[in-house]
Amino acid sequence: MAVYTDITETDLKDFLAQYEAGELLSYKGIAEGVENSNFLLHTSKGPLILTLYEKRVEKNDLPFFLGLMHHLADRGLSCPLPLPRKDGALLGELSGRPAALISFLEGMWLRKPEAKHCREVGKALAQMHVAGEGFTLKRPNALSLEGWKTLWEKSKDRADEVEKGLEGDIGGEIAFLAENWPKELPEGVIHADLFPDNVFFLEDELSGLIDFYFACNDFLVYDLSICINAWCFEKDGAYNVTKGMAMIEGYQSVRPLSDAEAAALPILARGSALRFFLTRLYDWLTTPAGALVVKKDPLEYLHKLRFHQKIASAAEYGMTR
Amino acid sequence: MAVYTDITETDLKDFLAQYEAGELLSYKGIAEGVENSNFLLHTSKGPLILTLYEKRVEKNDLPFFLGLMHHLADRGLSCPLPLPRKDGALLGELSGRPAALISFLEGMWLRKPEAKHCREVGKALAQMHVAGEGFTLKRPNALSLEGWKTLWEKSKDRADEVEKGLEGDIGGEIAFLAENWPKELPEGVIHADLFPDNVFFLEDELSGLIDFYFACNDFLVYDLSICINAWCFEKDGAYNVTKGMAMIEGYQSVRPLSDAEAAALPILARGSALRFFLTRLYDWLTTPAGALVVKKDPLEYLHKLRFHQKIASAAEYGMTR
Numbered sequence: 001m002a003v004y005t006d007i008t009e010t011d012l013k014d015f016l017a018q019y020e021a022g023e024l025l026s027y028k029g030i031a032e033g034v035e036n037s038n039f040l041l042h043t044s045k046g047p048l049i050l051t052l053y054e055k056r057v058e059k060n061d062l063p064f065f066l067g068l069m070h071h072l073a074d075r076g077l078s079c080p081l082p083l084p085r086k087d088g089a090l091l092g093e094l095s096g097r098p099a100a101l102i103s104f105l106e107g108m109w110l111r112k113p114e115a116k117h118c119r120e121v122g123k124a125l126a127q128m129h130v131a132g133e134g135f136t137l138k139r140p141n142a143l144s145l146e147g148w149k150t151l152w153e154k155s156k157d158r159a160d161e162v163e164k165g166l167e168g169d170i171g172g173e174i175a176f177l178a179e180n181w182p183k184e185l186p187e188g189v190i191h192a193d194l195f196p197d198n199v200f201f202l203e204d205e206l207s208g209l210i211d212f213y214f215a216c217n218d219f220l221v222y223d224l225s226i227c228i229n230a231w232c233f234e235k236d237g238a239y240n241v242t243k244g245m246a247m248i249e250g251y252q253s254v255r256p257l258s259d260a261e262a263a264a265l266p267i268l269a270r271g272s273a274l275r276f277f278l279t280r281l282y283d284w285l286t287t288p289a290g291a292l293v294v295k296k297d298p299l300e301y302l303h304k305l306r307f308h309q310k311i312a313s314a315a316e317y318g319m320t321r
Numbered sequence: 322m323a324v325y326t327d328i329t330e331t332d333l334k335d336f337l338a339q340y341e342a343g344e345l346l347s348y349k350g351i352a353e354g355v356e357n358s359n360f361l362l363h364t365s366k367g368p369l370i371l372t373l374y375e376k377r378v379e380k381n382d383l384p385f386f387l388g389l390m391h392h393l394a395d396r397g398l399s400c401p402l403p404l405p406r407k408d409g410a411l412l413g414e415l416s417g418r419p420a421a422l423i424s425f426l427e428g429m430w431l432r433k434p435e436a437k438h439c440r441e442v443g444k445a446l447a448q449m450h451v452a453g454e455g456f457t458l459k460r461p462n463a464l465s466l467e468g469w470k471t472l473w474e475k476s477k478d479r480a481d482e483v484e485k486g487l488e489g490d491i492g493g494e495i496a497f498l499a500e501n502w503p504k505e506l507p508e509g510v511i512h513a514d515l516f517p518d519n520v521f522f523l524e525d526e527l528s529g530l531i532d533f534y535f536a537c538n539d540f541l542v543y544d545l546s547i548c549i550n551a552w553c554f555e556k557d558g559a560y561n562v563t564k565g566m567a568m569i570e571g572y573q574s575v576r577p578l579s580d581a582e583a584a585a586l587p588i589l590a591r592g593s594a595l596r597f598f599l600t601r602l603y604d605w606l607t608t609p610a611g612a613l614v615v616k617k618d619p620l621e622y623l624h625k626l627r628f629h630q631k632i633a634s635a636a637e638y639g640m641t642r
Contacts, residue, residue, distance in 0.1 A: 008432040025427040025523065028361055029352035040349055040361060042427060106346040106363060111329040202346065
């Protein structure tokens with residue numbers, strides 16, 4: 001849950017006066033997003049989301065994130081659309097924070113997604129990859145090989161607190177990935193964090209993708225490997241190949257994978273499992289007890305990583321062609 | 322901020338099926354209320370508030386609170402209206418908690434209320450007192466003389482941690498109030514917690530009163546003394562007699578105070594300042610460091626109490642007749 005900055009109705013009205021947003025009727029801080037403060041506004045023109053960007057988001061990245069949402073929504077992807085101010089800017093300031101006004105998407109994220117939902121997610125991910133073509137701003141993936149090494153340097157001395165022998169295991173995995181990471185695969189804008197809480201559904205229909213604040217440029221199929229990690233394992237740690245099959249089929253129904261992409265899927269899945277393991281490990285070791293944020297167990301992604309280490313081909317994830 | 326219980330969209334849909342609430346479009350946990358978990362729902366019929374009652378609310382009191390909101394809304398007061406289920410019940414269950422679906426009020430609470438707003442609050446408080454007539458359920462005020470003694474017993478040994486000499490001062494005050502508390506004044510249903518965050522405005526017009534979860538039966542004018550404490554002091558501790566005058570005039574424009582009520586105002590204001598001092602002191606001493614809840618400084622109400630101890634008549638609060 002996240003509301004880090006309170007706002008007064010007078011400041012908010014001054015802020016809204018810079019937009020064609022209608023008359024303010026109410027605003028409520030909402031318990032969504034962990035990086036920013038989010039408010040749900042009701043205006044005479046309808047509901048809107050107001051996001052205040054807190055310190056964890058790099059201000060220089062905001063034009064990339066907001067521009068991307070604008071680009072994707074323009075191309076018909078159902079994602080939040082930043083409203084331009086009367087002067088054309090997508091970004092304003094409120095209570096001393098960079099702030100944006102964003103369209104509200106109806107829909108709910110699924111606590112218990114099924115295979116049919118995974119198919120829709122695969123499809124929407126590929127649609128996002130296609131819609132991202134032509135977006136001219138660039139943002140390197142800060143959480144790829146180099147970023148993993150940096151994170152690991154900060155955590156490795158205490159890694160054995162989480163599981164004995166981890167220091168050697170993860171060190172070896174990072175060396176392996178550095179050695180074997182693909183060099184050339186189709187690249188583009190990836191979401192990089194398309195977990196269930198970032199995908200809305202109305203009944204069984206996908207109604208939108210949200211939270212583009214990890215988006216960056218990387219291999220497109222790496223994004224699919226993130227979704228496989230995020231959607232296709234059961235709570236008990238088992239890989240659900242029916243979900244994997246649906247996810248990959250959905251993706252390929254829009255954007256078929258090349259042979260090289262398919263062949264790279266197992267190592268990319270190792271990389272993305274490692275990525276979430278490392279950020280969770282770092283947060284686990286550094287978040288003070290009693291803090292507002294719920295700590296996520298890094299072991300979940302250690303188990304996923306070990307699963308992927310035994311995978312030899314994309315067929316084992318459920319890829320049928 | 323408060324979302325203590327997460328809910329799944331499937332459980333929520335099952336819950337909503339018991340109401341004529343339309344089709345669910347979205348739900349967001351909102352950062353409002355400290356006792357309960359609150360969600361803002363969008364449905365095809367409009368917005369609604371879903372409240373899950375957490376452990377701090379006594380389940381046996383819920384029929385009083387929900388019945389009261391229904392009674393007041395029926396009589397034209399702008400306050401949240403609990404929706405009845407198809408079977409007529411106002412209370413259901415969700416995620417193992419008692420839960421109610423309540424109409425959504427547009428409006429915003431004022432971070433910096435002015436005298437004109439205090440007048441509206443006084444008026445609305447009196448309207449609530451009049452509208453409460455005929456409500457048949459009863460709930461004694463658990464936070465009056467006897468409740469203060471109990472709270473004080475739990476805190477007094479550590480009171481000097483907050484300010485030296487406090488143990489003697491507050492002990493003496495409680496004895497004084499027990500001796501001099503009024504015996505007979507007009508009684509009825511009071512809100513008992515009408516702070517600025519429980520009053521919504523649209524522009525300068527009061528649009529509704531919320532949060533009836535401290536409501537109870539007590540002297541009506543005691544409720545006015547709570548509002549004087551909550552609305553008419555400045556951040557620096559100064560009493561703003563212009564606000565007090567507006568508050569009392571607004572109240573009397575709907576329900577004139579008797580001479581006995583006016584005469585009792587200073588001692589009742591001492592009592593209500595003590596009441597908030599004692600609950601804040603108790604929370605201050607017992608809330609663990611790093612807990613989710615923001616601790617409110619008990620000293621604010623100690624200063625108010627000392628102000629009231631020097632007041633001889635309601636005229637000093639701004640009462641003009």
